[in-house]
Amino acid sequence: MDIIEVKGLTKTFNKGFIAVDGITFSIKKGEIFGFLGPNGAGKTTTISILCTLLKPTSGKAAVCGYDADSEQNKVRKCIGVVFQDMTLDDRLTARENLELHARLYGIPKSEREKRIDEVLGIVGLKDRENSIVKTFSGGMQRRLEIARGLIHYPQVLFLDEPTLGLDPQTRKHVWEYIVMLKRDYDMTIFLTTHYMEEADELCDRIAIIEHGKIIAIDTPRKLKDSLGGDTIVLDVDDKDTEKALKTFKGAKRFDGQIILSVRNAGREIGKVLERCRENKINVIEANIRKPALNDVFLKLTGREIREEEVGLREQLRRRRTMGGHGR
Amino acid sequence: MIEIGGVYTVWLREMIRYFRQKERIVATLTMPVFWLLIFGGSLRASVDVGGIDYRSFISPGVVAMSLMFTSVFSGVSIIWDRELGFMKEMLVSPVSRLSIVVGKALGTATTSLIQGIMVMLIAILLGLKVGLATFLLTVPLMLLISIGLVGIGISIGSLMNNVEGFQLIMNFIVMPMFFLSGALFPISNLPPTLKLITYLDPLTYAVELLRHVLIGISSIPFAISLFVVIGFSVLMMVLSAWLFSRRG
Numbered sequence: 193m194d195i196i197e198v199k200g201l202t203k204t205f206n207k208g209f210i211a212v213d214g215i216t217f218s219i220k221k222g223e224i225f226g227f228l229g230p231n232g233a234g235k236t237t238t239i240s241i242l243c244t245l246l247k248p249t250s251g252k253a254a255v256c257g258y259d260a261d262s263e264q265n266k267v268r269k270c271i272g273v274v275f276q277d278m279t280l281d282d283r284l285t286a287r288e289n290l291e292l293h294a295r296l297y298g299i300p301k302s303e304r305e306k307r308i309d310e311v312l313g314i315v316g317l318k319d320r321e322n323s324i325v326k327t328f329s330g331g332m333q334r335r336l337e338i339a340r341g342l343i344h345y346p347q348v349l350f351l352d353e354p355t356l357g358l359d360p361q362t363r364k365h366v367w368e369y370i371v372m373l374k375r376d377y378d379m380t381i382f383l384t385t386h387y388m389e390e391a392d393e394l395c396d397r398i399a400i401i402e403h404g405k406i407i408a409i410d411t412p413r414k415l416k417d418s419l420g421g422d423t424i425v426l427d428v429d430d431k432d433t434e435k436a437l438k439t440f441k442g443a444k445r446f447d448g449q450i451i452l453s454v455r456n457a458g459r460e461i462g463k464v465l466e467r468c469r470e471n472k473i474n475v476i477e478a479n480i481r482k483p484a485l486n487d488v489f490l491k492l493t494g495r496e497i498r499e500e501e502v503g504l505r506e507q508l509r510r511r512r513t514m515g516g517h518g519r
Numbered sequence: 520m521i522e523i524g525g526v527y528t529v530w531l532r533e534m535i536r537y538f539r540q541k542e543r544i545v546a547t548l549t550m551p552v553f554w555l556l557i558f559g560g561s562l563r564a565s566v567d568v569g570g571i572d573y574r575s576f577i578s579p580g581v582v583a584m585s586l587m588f589t590s591v592f593s594g595v596s597i598i599w600d601r602e603l604g605f606m607k608e609m610l611v612s613p614v615s616r617l618s619i620v621v622g623k624a625l626g627t628a629t630t631s632l633i634q635g636i637m638v639m640l641i642a643i644l645l646g647l648k649v650g651l652a653t654f655l656l657t658v659p660l661m662l663l664i665s666i667g668l669v670g671i672g673i674s675i676g677s678l679m680n681n682v683e684g685f686q687l688i689m690n691f692i693v694m695p696m697f698f699l700s701g702a703l704f705p706i707s708n709l710p711p712t713l714k715l716i717t718y719l720d721p722l723t724y725a726v727e728l729l730r731h732v733l734i735g736i737s738s739i740p741f742a743i744s745l746f747v748v749i750g751f752s753v754l755m756m757v758l759s760a761w762l763f764s765r766r767g
Contacts, residue, residue, distance in 0.1 A: 243611050268613040279604035283536055295528040296612040340608075 193257060194218040195348060195380050196225075196242065201251035203237050203404075211237040213404035214251065219382060219397075221347075224374055226395035227384040228485070234404040235384035236276060239352050242382070243273050256347050269297070272346030274337045276353045282326040286317055286336050289325060290343060297344035311339040315369060331362035338369060349373065351383040355390060363390075370394055388485040400489060407492050416483040422457035423487055424464055426450040427477040439471050440464075446490065453491075457481070521621060525614030529622025530629070533593075537630045544634075551585045551638045555645050558703075568705050571734060578642040579729035580702025582657075583664065583722060585638045586631050590665045591693055593627040594672015597763070598682050616764040624669045624756065631665040632658065649733055657732055663752055664725040670755025677762035696722045707738040721751045 196219040203212040212234040219225045227235045240246040242253055244264040252259065258266040280289050290308045299307065312318045315335040325333060334354065341349055354370070355363040371394065373379045385391050391398050392412045399409040408415060427449050428436050436450045437443050444451040454460045457480040468475050481487070537544070559574030559581075568576045600606040609619050639657065643649055675688055699713075700722035706714060717723045724739065724747040731737035731744065 245607070245611060265613050265615075268611060271611075273611050275604065275607055277604050277607075279606075279608040281532065281536070281605045282603070283539055284532070288535060292528055292532055293608070293612075295524060295531070296609065296614050298522075298524055298613070 195221045195256060196382065197252070197254045198238075198242075199252045201238070201241065201253055202249050203234075203241060203246065204249045210404055212241070212248075215399075215401070215404070215406050217399055217406060217409055219380060221380050222374065222378045223396045224370065224381045224383070224394055226391040226398045227382070227401055228386065228388070228391040228398050228489070229384075229401035230386055233401045235386075235401060236352055237404075238401075239273075239350050239382070239384060242267075243271060243350055244268055269344075270347045271350060272341035272344065272348070273350045274334075274341045274352065274354060276356060278333055278337070280325045280333060280337060280340070283324065285322050285324055286312070286328075287321040289336065290340055293340045294343050299344060307343050307345075311342045314342065314372075315339040331358050331365075334358060334362070334366065335369075338366070342373070345377075346379070348380045348382060351381065353384055353386070355385070355387065367394055388489070392485045398485070400492060402493055408488065412485060415485065415488045419483045419487055419491060420453050421455040422453075422483060423481040424452040424454055424457050424461055425479040425481055426452065426464070426468070426475055427479075428468070429474040429476065432473040435471060436468070436473050439467060439473065444491075444494075451490075520615055520617050522614055522618045525612075525618035526622040526625065528614070529609065529619055530626040533623065533626025533630060537626075537633075544637075547585070547589060547634060548637060548641070550588070551581045552641060554581045554584070555642055559645075569736065571736065572646065574645060575642075575647050575734055576705075576730075577703050578639075578645075578647045579733045580700065580726050582635050582638050582642065582661070583700065583726045583729055584697050584702055586635045586661060586665050586725070587668050587693060587697065587722060589631040589634045590627060590668035591672040591675075591688070593630060594624070594669040594674075594759070595676040595679075595685070595688065596627075597623060597673060597676040598679055602682065617760055620673060620760045620763040621756075624666060624673060624759065627669045627672070628662055628665040631669070632662050635661040635665070647733070653732060657729060660728055660732065660748075663748055664728070667721065667725075667748065667752035667755045670752065670759040673759035674755065674762050677759065677766050696720055699723070700726050701738070702726050705738060721747065724748050724751070 198218065199216050200214050201212055201216070202210070202214050204210050215238065227238065229235055237246065241248050242255055242260055244260050244267050247261055254260065255267045256270040258270075260267050281292070284292070287308060290311065291304065294304045294307065309318070312321055315338055317332065317336060317339065320328070320332070325336065328336065338351075338354070351370070355366050358366065367390070370381060370383070374381060383394070395412060397409065397411050398415060399406045400415075401407070410418070426436065430448070433445065433448070433450065437445060440450070440452055442453065452464065454464075461478060461480060465475060465478060555574060555578065559577050563573035566573045597606065610616075636658070639649070639654070671692070675692075699717050699720045701717050702722070706717045706723065709717065724744040727737045727739045728741070728744040728748055731741045737744065
């Protein structure tokens with residue numbers, strides 16, 4: 193039996209909006225599993241159901257062998273959650289936040305101190321344990337939230353957009369913690385993200401989700417291989433665009449450029465340019481791209497995941513985080 | 520259903536937050552001081568409330584007022600917990616909804632009790648004569664009163680979706696409850712209609728209860744006041760627990 197099993201899960205909200213539309217997947221113990229998709233695709237809704245904060249409209253979700261709807265308390269004991277929005281008490285110190293968490297999860301006094309020190313060490317916040325959380329930078333708050341999610345040694349850790357709004361350096365740090373958790377603690381990790389490179393770098397398997405449906409699910413390698421090789425991107429004169437689409441079978445247009453899928457771009461680019469010359473297509477620039485997850489998403493949906501697709505809530509959160517100051 | 524550890528944890532958080540905001544404690548004490556010092560001090564020469572010093576007469580009322588302000592507003596603060604996210608941390612933990620709401624209520628009632636004791640000490644400094652035994656007797660009564668009032672706050676907080684309705688609660692619930700409670704005047708001399716309204720105000724019975732204990736006079740028999748206050752507190756606890764869990 194897999195540690196997370198989801199069957200035909202559907203969530204409809206009051207106004208008839210279908211946030212999650214009959215998704216089915218399962219996650220093995222010790223896997224890092226990623227939910228990749230644009231904002232509003234249903235990622236957070238799925239996490240909320242698995243974490244027992246939302247009731248599913250229909251379908252089944254089981255975490256650690258317990259039903260997420262009817263056995264909520266058992267599920268809650270075996271999971272750790274790091275939400276997208278900050279859920280620390282910013283008037284308390286880092287240590288106080290961790291201590292409250294340990295108490296909420298019924299960790300005995302004898303264990304508490306030891307575990308708090310341990311998780312503070314993992315995220316490198318030992319020297320700031322007695323500072324009020326309000327004075328923490330966004331990255332430090334996120335690290336503290338991850339630390340908090342680990343205190344009760346969860347079997348599954350849920351991370352909802354763990355690096356949203358973080359600077360590239362802090363993002364790399366968070367990635368290292370995640371990989372370390374899998375390696376050293378054999379923890380199962382379910383994360384959502386709309387960053388392609390994050391999913392690519394971290395995940396053992398990825399489900400690409402859009403409009404509440406899973407449109408692909410596999411390892412990053414296989415997803416990329418499914419594109420059938422490399423990509424050649426041609427920037428041609430506007431007037432020649434239609435001609436180019438006709439010349440190359442299976443060519444796609446994106447952002448005014450022509451996208452060709454080929455087996456080996458380095459070998460075939462010469463032929464491609466020759467055919468352009470034959471057909472009097474004026475090529476301004478030609479580029480070779482090795483497959484990335486972005487292309488998988490593009491191929492499946494006809495559009496890109498845009499990183500600037502950041503909701504109002506996130507903007508507010510960022511503004512709030514900016515109020516605090518870093519080290 | 521109720522885990523002692525969970526209740527204690529939620530209570531503990533309220534305590535840490537309360538004692539960390541010293542400036543807020545001072546701020547919430549200014550209003551009662553103004554009432555006692557300015558209102559009580561200026562009217563004592565011209566108002567006769569059955570031969571009792573007017574400032575002493577309103578002291579139990581001002582104590583009740585400060586219990587209400589602290590309780591209702593701290594109860595409503597669950598909206599802030601929701602807005603700022605900490606509520607999620609509690610909701611996703613293995614602690615039951617009932618334990619969260621009970622912990623929150625007890626924590627708020629405790630802060631409210633501390634506030635009430637401070638106001639009473641100020642009233643004593645300003646001339647209210649109270650023996651030690653009486654003083655100690657008011658402690659459980661204030662706690663009981665606070666629990667009912669916290670229930671109002673948590674119920675409203677569970678029904679509201681954002682903090683914008685805050686001013687509305689102030690204008691349409693808290694202030695009328697205070698002014699109609701007989702905190703500032705003896706209800707026995709009121710015209711019938713107004714008298715009826717004061718009888719419908721739960722705070723009236725809280726004021727009567729404290730006034731009976733502190734200065735030995737009341738318009739409503741002690742047993743009736745006590746019965747109503749206990750009944751109201753139980754009712755509000757059940758209602759707030761239900762409203763909070765339903766929203767979960």
